Amino acid sequence: MTRNLANEIIHEMLAKKNFGELRDVLARVSPELLPPLFDTLGKSDRVLLFRSLPRDKAADAFSFLDDAHQRSLLADLTDKETADLLANLSPDDRTFLLEELPAAATQKLLGLLDQDDRKVALTLLGYPEDSVGRLMSPDFASVRQEMTVQEAMRHIKAHAQDSETLNMIYVTDDQGRLIDDVRLRRFIAAPDDAKVSDLLDGRFVSLQAAQHREAAVRLMKQTGYFALPVCDRDGVLLGIVTADDVLDVAVEEATEDIHKGGAIKPLETPLLATPVTALYARRIVWLVLLVFVNIFSGAGIAAYEELIESVVALVFFLPLLIDSGGNAGSQASTLVIRAMALGEVKMKHYLFAVFRELRVAFLLGLSMAVAVFAVAYFRSGIEVAQVVAISMVAIVIIGSVIGMSLPFILKKLKLDPATASAPLVTSIADISGVLIYLAIASALLGGLAE
Amino acid sequence: MTRNLANEIIHEMLAKKNFGELRDVLARVSPELLPPLFDTLGKSDRVLLFRSLPRDKAADAFSFLDDAHQRSLLADLTDKETADLLANLSPDDRTFLLEELPAAATQKLLGLLDQDDRKVALTLLGYPEDSVGRLMSPDFASVRQEMTVQEAMRHIKAHAQDSETLNMIYVTDDQGRLIDDVRLRRFIAAPDDAKVSDLLDGRFVSLQAAQHREAAVRLMKQTGYFALPVCDRDGVLLGIVTADDVLDVAVEEATEDIHKGGAIKPLETPLLATPVTALYARRIVWLVLLVFVNIFSGAGIAAYEELIESVVALVFFLPLLIDSGGNAGSQASTLVIRAMALGEVKMKHYLFAVFRELRVAFLLGLSMAVAVFAVAYFRSGIEVAQVVAISMVAIVIIGSVIGMSLPFILKKLKLDPATASAPLVTSIADISGVLIYLAIASALLGGLAE
Numbered sequence: 087m088t089r090n091l092a093n094e095i096i097h098e099m100l101a102k103k104n105f106g107e108l109r110d111v112l113a114r115v116s117p118e119l120l121p122p123l124f125d126t127l128g129k130s131d132r133v134l135l136f137r138s139l140p141r142d143k144a145a146d147a148f149s150f151l152d153d154a155h156q157r158s159l160l161a162d163l164t165d166k167e168t169a170d171l172l173a174n175l176s177p178d179d180r181t182f183l184l185e186e187l188p189a190a191a192t193q194k195l196l197g198l199l200d201q202d203d204r205k206v207a208l209t210l211l212g213y214p215e216d217s218v219g220r221l222m223s224p225d226f227a228s229v230r231q232e233m234t235v236q237e238a239m240r241h242i243k244a245h246a247q248d249s250e251t252l253n254m255i256y257v258t259d260d261q262g263r264l265i266d267d268v269r270l271r272r273f274i275a276a277p278d279d280a281k282v283s284d285l286l287d288g289r290f291v292s293l294q295a296a297q298h299r300e301a302a303v304r305l306m307k308q309t310g311y312f313a314l315p316v317c318d319r320d321g322v323l324l325g326i327v328t329a330d331d332v333l334d335v336a337v338e339e340a341t342e343d344i345h346k347g348g349a350i351k352p353l354e355t356p357l358l359a360t361p362v363t364a365l366y367a368r369r370i371v372w373l374v375l376l377v378f379v380n381i382f383s384g385a386g387i388a389a390y391e392e393l394i395e396s397v398v399a400l401v402f403f404l405p406l407l408i409d410s411g412g413n414a415g416s417q418a419s420t421l422v423i424r425a426m427a428l429g430e431v432k433m434k435h436y437l438f439a440v441f442r443e444l445r446v447a448f449l450l451g452l453s454m455a456v457a458v459f460a461v462a463y464f465r466s467g468i469e470v471a472q473v474v475a476i477s478m479v480a481i482v483i484i485g486s487v488i489g490m491s492l493p494f495i496l497k498k499l500k501l502d503p504a505t506a507s508a509p510l511v512t513s514i515a516d517i518s519g520v521l522i523y524l525a526i527a528s529a530l531l532g533g534l535a536e
Numbered sequence: 537m538t539r540n541l542a543n544e545i546i547h548e549m550l551a552k553k554n555f556g557e558l559r560d561v562l563a564r565v566s567p568e569l570l571p572p573l574f575d576t577l578g579k580s581d582r583v584l585l586f587r588s589l590p591r592d593k594a595a596d597a598f599s600f601l602d603d604a605h606q607r608s609l610l611a612d613l614t615d616k617e618t619a620d621l622l623a624n625l626s627p628d629d630r631t632f633l634l635e636e637l638p639a640a641a642t643q644k645l646l647g648l649l650d651q652d653d654r655k656v657a658l659t660l661l662g663y664p665e666d667s668v669g670r671l672m673s674p675d676f677a678s679v680r681q682e683m684t685v686q687e688a689m690r691h692i693k694a695h696a697q698d699s700e701t702l703n704m705i706y707v708t709d710d711q712g713r714l715i716d717d718v719r720l721r722r723f724i725a726a727p728d729d730a731k732v733s734d735l736l737d738g739r740f741v742s743l744q745a746a747q748h749r750e751a752a753v754r755l756m757k758q759t760g761y762f763a764l765p766v767c768d769r770d771g772v773l774l775g776i777v778t779a780d781d782v783l784d785v786a787v788e789e790a791t792e793d794i795h796k797g798g799a800i801k802p803l804e805t806p807l808l809a810t811p812v813t814a815l816y817a818r819r820i821v822w823l824v825l826l827v828f829v830n831i832f833s834g835a836g837i838a839a840y841e842e843l844i845e846s847v848v849a850l851v852f853f854l855p856l857l858i859d860s861g862g863n864a865g866s867q868a869s870t871l872v873i874r875a876m877a878l879g880e881v882k883m884k885h886y887l888f889a890v891f892r893e894l895r896v897a898f899l900l901g902l903s904m905a906v907a908v909f910a911v912a913y914f915r916s917g918i919e920v921a922q923v924v925a926i927s928m929v930a931i932v933i934i935g936s937v938i939g940m941s942l943p944f945i946l947k948k949l950k951l952d953p954a955t956a957s958a959p960l961v962t963s964i965a966d967i968s969g970v971l972i973y974l975a976i977a978s979a980l981l982g983g984l985a986e
Contacts, residue, residue, distance in 0.1 A: 420798025
């Protein structure tokens with residue numbers, strides 16, 4: 087059917103309210119022909135036309151409409167029709183639609199989706215991955231400040247079935263902006279004829295949808311609430327984040343950081359359910375990178391070939407010394423990374439943290455030097471023992487400062503501080519360890535090598 | 537005052553209800569004299585006597601009484617008097633008392649304490665450290681199954697102020713045993729004259745007070761509830777564990793595991809608030825232990841002194857190879873430790889996990905051998921390159937299996953699997969790495985060393 091002919095026929099059928107035949111015709115029209123037709127129709131005819139479309143075709147046609155037509159249609163459809171329409175839209179179209187709509191409309195539409203679809207919609211909703219927006223549930227109880235307590239309670243009871251939590255009631259203004267939170271128990275205790283606005287104290291906490299989901303963990307830990315309201319940039323209440331989801335986030339984030347700390351790309355599935363090839367892929371990247379980092383250690387050693395040939399005993403203490411630097415360094419990085427994740431340590435603390443680390447590392451290095459001096463003395467005599475002990479102090483201090491600094495450097499570069507894994511810190515500390523050890527040995531034992 | 541004289545005087549004063557003088561006398565009697573006196577008094581006189589004691593002395597005297605007298609007194613005191621008594625008891629006496637009482641009485645008494653005292657009481661209550669019992673709050677709404685919905689709602693409203701959460705109402709039998717949990721919304725929706733027992737479905741989850749607190753994290757993650765009931769061994773409801781506390785636990789447990797993974801005794805205070813000496817103390821233990829583990833690597837090298845003297849190029853690749861084994865091993869231990877903490881991996885999975893690890897490690901070793909072969913070939917020729925490549929495969933496999941096994945071994949020994957820190961695994965893998973590398977070199981290059 088050509089476009090013009092279809093146009094004419096459809097116009098005629100709408101005029102005659104001949105819906106039976108209209109349905110038959112529309113079933114044969116390809117959906118991308120409908121948007122231009124829409125422009126030629128009045129508002130009520132558009133809705134009639136849309137309602138005459140088979141469901142799947144309606145969704146297709148809808149996705150071809152421009153924003154303005156989509157919004158005007160949505161305003162005229164019943165909730166049931168809208169729910170059907172949304173269910174038939176492909177997830178990306180649905181997300182696109184939800185993204186374009188004002189927050190209040192998005193919130194309403196999300197409520198019409200079933201749980202799985204809503205999850206998908208939220209996932210795709212354009213909130214960055216790992217953002218608070220992805221965690222939101224639109225099932226919460228909100229009331230308006232001008233309601234009486236009785237009206238509010240009636241409203242709350244009516245929505246009790248789909249509220250994820252009833253402990254806290256959110257109060258919004260006429261723009262949908264969050265203006266306070268009130269505990270349900272205060273509603274229960276208040277006289278029926280009191281105004282909701284009498285219960286407000288103007289103190290409330292909220293998250294922004296674009297924030298990193300770790301912010302939800304921190305705020306929930308601080309407040310001890312079981313649910314936190316999420317707003318958009320204008321303060322419009324979009325949904326709530328509940329303790330169960332935040333608990334999942336806390337555990338997942340910890341798992342991610344722990345995996346990263348072991349130089350593994352975080353697994354997203356349980357260990358035993360992850361295929362061997364996926365495990366390989368998530369582990370090999372860092373291992374090979376570290377091989378190349380370690381080649382520098384080899385190069386360092388090669389530079390002192392003659393020294394080593396003349397004092398082979400130096401080699402005995404090589405693994406011990408470089409491991410010690412790496413161990414102290416990975417302790418330092420482990421502490422800083424976790425403290426950063428908990429929000430305890432920020433960029434501005436760098437100098438303070440390093441200053442303290444120098445003091446701790448000096449004590450650590452000294453203790454370890456004492457331990458190793460005795461062994462080296464009995465094994466290889468006083469000269470080597472001196473070299474080993476002095477190197478130990480220097481290596482532990484340098485390793486610790488590297489371990490303490492690397493997370494700050496990564497953070498400064500807008501990378502994840504958790505990337506400063508124990509293996510990475512160890513490998514970098516190893517290079518400096520080799521160079522320090524052999525430089526000190528060369529200085530103190532240089533005569534022996536000639 | 538002698539015992540008998542005091543006894544007589546007090547008896548007389550009680551008989552005459554001469555409370556003013558009784559108070560004066562009692563203020564001068566030492567508290568340990570009172571218990572024998574108690575035996576000579578009738579029940580009502582005991583209470584009168586107790587009420588005439590100055591507060592602090594009452595608490596002392598109370599702590600000298602035997603269980604039976606304590607219980608009988610508690611039963612007769614008003615809540616206010618009991619609260620005063622508890623507040624004046626020393627924490628250990630209070631805990632002792634709470635431990636001795638039946639669960640229901642303990643629960644009631646805990647409710648009388650202020651928040652700080654309750655925390656202390658729970659801490660000391662004899663539940664093991666890190667047990668669910670330590671997390672409990674006695675503030676929850678519980679109703680009896682024979683109540684009507686209206687009665688239950690009245691009861692819930694009356695306790696709304698001290699209930700930590702109202703989402704879930706717990707239903708108990710006449711022994712205080714938990715028999716079900718019902719959502720508040722079901723109560724709200726039910727007709728007033730329905731019986732609570734009509735709302736029951738007999739499906740509920742609960743924790744035991746003696747369980748490790750990680751069980752609370754797992755159960756809360758599974759159920760998505762904001763509060764979980766805690767029972768004693770008889771199923772008597774003792775309290776609830778709420779999402780805010782469980783969130784804290786999840787974060788703390790992760791921090792502990794992360795610190796352990798970095799070979800640090802877990803810090804209990806924020807990093808920057810921990811004194812330098814405390815940081816030193818929490819880091820030095822493992823560092824020195826690891827120094828001694830690493831001495832074995834040195835001993836391994838010493839055994840091949842001649843070989844190294846003749847082929848110094850072998851030393852260049854030593855840090856690279858042993859680090860690679862350590863890195864692969866700490867990846868494996870990191871994965872298993874976290875999976876164990878999440879409850880994904882249990883002892884019975886050991887063989888399966890090792891079998892999979894062998895396959896993953898073989899692929900990893902092969903890839904890394906390829907990477908390092910090229911470097912070794914250009915640096916030191918084909919003989920050394922062969923030794924390095926073959927060693928790499930063997931070292932990565934052995935290191936991975938060590939890393940995978942160590943957490944299982946620790947768990948088998950009832951130690952914390954998280955003790956298998958990256959540095960520990962690295963150090964142990966290093967020893968095997970040195971031995972493997974030099975044994976392979978000796979076998980393939982033995983001729984050169986002669």
